[in-house]
Amino acid sequence: MYIERITSEGLSHHSYFISKGDQAVVIDPKRDIDTYLELEKRHQCKISKILETHRNEDYVVGSKALQNFTEADILHGQQLDFAYGTPVKADDFFEVDNLRFSVVETPGHTPESLTFTLSDLDFSQSPLMAFVGDSLFVGDTGRTDLWGEEHEAAGTLYDSLVNKILPLGDHALLYPAHGGGSVCGGAIAERNQSTIGYERRFNPKLAAADREKFIAMKAKEQHVQPPYFKRMEDWNKRGSAPIFQLPPMLEPLSAGAVNERVSQGQKVIDLRTPQAFAAAHIPGSINVWLAGLSGYFGWFAPLDESVTVVLPERASLDSVSRQIHRLGFDNVSGFLKGGFETWQNENHELHSFQSIDTSQVAKLMQRDDVQILDVRKPGEWAEGSIEDSRKIFVGDLPTRLSDLDKSTRYICMCSVGHRGGIAASILSRAGFPHVYNYLGGYTAWQKRHNQSRRAA
């Protein structure tokens, strides 16, 4: 038996490739399915089954694309009217050599959510592994804000966890669909290894909770939903995403060509660090740091108009193309060939704003016209914030600009400075004359506070 976890960087989405003998099973494939075709060749087998734990909302699922280039069946839950594949129900199973895959219905994250268990029949019919989708994560549980009434969803998830998943046994290995950093669970551990038993005992959402407490905790999570989620859900239900065998490549564009696009009103998203962006950028461009691409690009990229990206140095064009491809932004069509320097060396106009540290923030705050703009998530605000700061989640900023005042100097702040950079770029694009990005953000603020306290 061979098992490989394929993690979509940025999304922290896990898919799984499991092979035995001449067959393989893929669970929750990502859209750039060449990865699985490559594994198929390396392991000299045929992908015969594609399992979907649920309809995903944060990325284009690759099931139909993968089916198009193999002869595999697609299996998924029966509670949703998928326009493709085969619905399965509790206790359905199939075998690949000595491995048995069985279906457990575990609604909660979504009504059609499934857990697939894998048993090694050489040892036992009892499950060795549990592929739980978005029901249970290492250190967290799945979101319940995506359908129906949240209390009902949370209760349903609790029942699935306690009555379906935990009973699989403490000894069963846990294989969830997301890892640390995913937008599908804010508190997922950055480690991937766990078991049902470890989660039963030490997962903060499960360990000390009864049904009521669990529902209350879920209600407090305050997740956010980027606008592209709707399209994903729809595509993934209808199986209607355009199909590719290899992810398409973005077109290389000269500085002149980008300038032309900009002058036609097209959007530029600059993937460099907030520091580099602050010092100099294409006027009007939006800054989404590279590691934040999967999490934040979808908030600021238009769904259909053409978009150009600026790559940081040493960024892999292939990796960037794949990340955007997975989010379904087939409209992102070009990148600035040669990087930002070609823009400056061609003598195109540069914009900038200031990056500041804690002592500069403190000094600025003595002015009357200065305000901290805290762009973290509601859940983060709840854990502490700077007095008198204005709170708008960065994803909401484009639609909340009219609430702000251009004569105010805004110090954009997030936890460390990445989302602050996005926010500053949005304000700058909107014509706010004085914007700052607070490098270090609330993390640095707290350190300073602690240092002062210790000094006192």
Next chain:
Amino acid sequence: MYIERITSEGLSHHSYFISKGDQAVVIDPKRDIDTYLELEKRHQCKISKILETHRNEDYVVGSKALQNFTEADILHGQQLDFAYGTPVKADDFFEVDNLRFSVVETPGHTPESLTFTLSDLDFSQSPLMAFVGDSLFVGDTGRTDLWGEEHEAAGTLYDSLVNKILPLGDHALLYPAHGGGSVCGGAIAERNQSTIGYERRFNPKLAAADREKFIAMKAKEQHVQPPYFKRMEDWNKRGSAPIFQLPPMLEPLSAGAVNERVSQGQKVIDLRTPQAFAAAHIPGSINVWLAGLSGYFGWFAPLDESVTVVLPERASLDSVSRQIHRLGFDNVSGFLKGGFETWQNENHELHSFQSIDTSQVAKLMQRDDVQILDVRKPGEWAEGSIEDSRKIFVGDLPTRLSDLDKSTRYICMCSVGHRGGIAASILSRAGFPHVYNYLGGYTAWQKRHNQSRRAA
């Protein structure tokens, strides 16, 4: 937290590299330590601790070499008088960032055997992972034939398993020092994923056994010990193996140079398939198929004289060098550059013997001067054999040749034909005029038997 399992191919030995923050820990390093230095660079950390679960006997442990190129401490058990490193005892622990490594004394496989547990202090002091060395494997338990009186060793191991390891909790992930195919446990599953709980419930050696039954089962295992084990134990206790940063490369030799070495009485070990070897080989050479190198090379290679190897097509010289390096055969010094074909094309003499299938075996057995020579292990004979076959384990064959009769035609047989090929090469080298290798071996024999039965 990053964890990587590094498996020494052939040996099926697992070492582990675990890093967090700016430090890393290596457990049971192999001798070619450049692998860990490479990981250190990739993960931008410093190896600060090297853990030895026990003194290994089947390979040169790389602890001292790795220490030589880092500044790491070496920790191991106190029951053995190691000439290097720091002895630790039960409940000792150290921390790397939020990870705690703790010591559990688990004698049995050897008296000084340790289990190291890893806890993720962000969640619990309870162990998340157990690095159990050779105490417990996926589907098997460690050998107890290597020290003292076997009954005593088996009882000691049982106590460690039941009183020390199982109590770590069903939820704890299992990280043993060997996987399927190792000589350190004959029944290890080919799968690497398991938990303490899965083993507690489904490991055949543990699930239904009490202490007495366990000891009885262990006694039946009938392991074999290649002659090089003694040197390994000694080197690993004294830390006296020669140290290298990169494994040394074998010298390329022309067919003429190999011929010269052969004529001086040096040994040639031919790593091609038994089929290719049977058809044509260097007179006097011994055939150890490539995948069997780590398991069988040490039975037939002299400990100190120079040895030449013949590589199969597409074999990696690097991989072969490393495998031999790990076994401590620093005396293996050259390989036939260009492969076997250069030998034949240079018009050197070729020897051969016949490869036969089941029907040919059956036909030959009608002759009076034919005997099946079953070279499998005692444990395999116990599960069935061909009537009237002569049984000598292939590793014992060199010292048992005088028991055999050169006027007899020997059909060498193992489970499928690899060790049969070794055996046939040994007889051929010894001047037996009529030797055969039975391709398919006892596996094919049983199929035929079953087919006949079904037909009847």
Next chain:
Amino acid sequence: MYIERITSEGLSHHSYFISKGDQAVVIDPKRDIDTYLELEKRHQCKISKILETHRNEDYVVGSKALQNFTEADILHGQQLDFAYGTPVKADDFFEVDNLRFSVVETPGHTPESLTFTLSDLDFSQSPLMAFVGDSLFVGDTGRTDLWGEEHEAAGTLYDSLVNKILPLGDHALLYPAHGGGSVCGGAIAERNQSTIGYERRFNPKLAAADREKFIAMKAKEQHVQPPYFKRMEDWNKRGSAPIFQLPPMLEPLSAGAVNERVSQGQKVIDLRTPQAFAAAHIPGSINVWLAGLSGYFGWFAPLDESVTVVLPERASLDSVSRQIHRLGFDNVSGFLKGGFETWQNENHELHSFQSIDTSQVAKLMQRDDVQILDVRKPGEWAEGSIEDSRKIFVGDLPTRLSDLDKSTRYICMCSVGHRGGIAASILSRAGFPHVYNYLGGYTAWQKRHNQSRRAA
């Protein structure tokens, strides 16, 4: 400027990827075009031109497939009525950044053959590089037996070489479409580096030849044409080969499934070494050693019926799939999963024949019923052969079997033993009871002869 030579292993076909700025040019792409798409991404450019030096006959050209996944133009010669692309003529040129690609018409190998020159305009309009297709190789010149009357073709080629290619200048770097080992030029050096001047001075076909001598030399070359060449020529002219973005994978088959296919009369081609094959093989299978796949597979594989292959150990399924894909054998559909051993271990019947060395050959030749069957190429026979040997080129053997006598013992012989193995497998399949493969072949025979002479 970035240039990469992409060599199709086995075929020794060279294609070239040249990029500058945001564009790239591909010359004579192979069919598995994902290689170029990968380079496009790595070099962050767009393939804008595909150049064909001529209609190829030994492999499926990838131009149309590559065009299908890019927006590139295809350029080729005007003397052939291609069903796709754009015809170009002498002195046409285009530029990519500071690189100028110019067309030189160099008929000879085929009437529409072109040479493309590349000039670095930063230095000179004079050519820096010459992409000469199959006109000129390192140490050889292109075949002239593929069209029209050979004397005419050879004369035409001579004129192109002397009047078009050599005048490009001694200093120009040579980039031919094939390297050592290709069937498109028997004497190509195994080295790839050369210049127009080096070939002018030291290429044996050019250095000391006038037009008449050149034609005479070409006439003596005696090339052979595998049956699949016709289909290639046709596909490549019409651009009608099926298009794939990634080469399709062969289906893994169990020993049982292969047995079933064999019993239905399907062909098996076994890619193991001649030694391994001789010792044991699937009855009726044909042996084409792996490195000979591109050169000899096309002689023995049926064009349309399904074929199964047996892979040697450590062979890359990806590499084998690609090689077969390039030859256009889309009908090769399966491989024996797990390799030959699964066949023997499942107790299926094994056939074998003997592999012999020179002294065994000499001894056998004393019998009346023994004959050497020399299956080398006509050009090789011309350089020497064994007295009284029977000469049939291995590619002609299937259609010449009726010329042979089943009561004769045939010693199959080629230069070293690979094609001898093919021949022995063909005779064996045809029911010849006594066949041998001479390992070392004519190479070993000559060594022995030389040794005898020196001894005398």
Next chain:
Amino acid sequence: MYIERITSEGLSHHSYFISKGDQAVVIDPKRDIDTYLELEKRHQCKISKILETHRNEDYVVGSKALQNFTEADILHGQQLDFAYGTPVKADDFFEVDNLRFSVVETPGHTPESLTFTLSDLDFSQSPLMAFVGDSLFVGDTGRTDLWGEEHEAAGTLYDSLVNKILPLGDHALLYPAHGGGSVCGGAIAERNQSTIGYERRFNPKLAAADREKFIAMKAKEQHVQPPYFKRMEDWNKRGSAPIFQLPPMLEPLSAGAVNERVSQGQKVIDLRTPQAFAAAHIPGSINVWLAGLSGYFGWFAPLDESVTVVLPERASLDSVSRQIHRLGFDNVSGFLKGGFETWQNENHELHSFQSIDTSQVAKLMQRDDVQILDVRKPGEWAEGSIEDSRKIFVGDLPTRLSDLDKSTRYICMCSVGHRGGIAASILSRAGFPHVYNYLGGYTAWQKRHNQSRRAA
């Protein structure tokens, strides 16, 4: 014959690995010699000769280290009293299989400079390839400012080129020791492919020059010599560089540890882009952009004191370690683990300066207290500069600071903005209160000028 060009990134230094049969030759090895040991394994051969075209001054040559891990001879010129290796003289040669390496004495760049030719004896004794060291480059010739009286050195080089190298033949392939971007020849083409004939005809230094013109041209080149060159020359002459098999790794340091080092006066060199650096950096740190590491690090790093580096995102620690290792800065000992962000998030102080574009420069220049500081090389000034700019080469800046006035606002300018970033960091470290880096630099300035002219 296998040949591979190994280019040391940054240095643009080319070494060559050439193998045939069971031997290999390495020409001008870099210090991190594991690359060659790896090639040795991959090509299954032994490195038997190490050739040095001359004593290098810009990097630690790896000859003695490579010899230490092989059994190779080191060959070099006899005009210098090397403390190791074997001196060779004109017409000496050795053979590896059918390849002949011959010595041509080509003084000029240095007195002991050699050219090694390679002939393919299967074709001719005439050279196929010329390994010319630093005598001749693609589009340029070697420096002659490093020894003796420059006119004499230039004349000597001219004689070697015209009387020794060009006579090797137009057809010979050129393999120089440096490519585009090297400090050893300012005008080297970025392309690596050339021939003796192409250079004879189109190299601007050779094509239209007689001896006098050549000497005059060389005199005008105005090279610069970083301070570490002296140590390199000495080490390379004495063979006294410390020897490593694998390049040592830098130590990961926390932000706190770096802060401690900084407070003790240790230097920090920050390898991020000038944009990112300008926005925020560790107070007192020097900015050398990553691609400029090999060229500029050696100007600003102390030779013996400990140094810490800050890596940009996605920089390879291995690559950075190797580059520093090649320059001999064994004193660079640590890097900021986790990158610059850990510094800011730990709330350490940030410094910054402004990055400005052309229109901002133009506006600033209207002030009286503003001056352009042009830090390009003398040879670049000669091709044009901004009126009234102050000219100090960036490498000389640390020793020329007293010539500058802290009350002046300096706009640091180079060709595009990298060296301007270095300069601004030096001024900033020295306490100049108002410094700017001109992004786009003289390149952008000229574009704007041209745009204005066209507009006019």
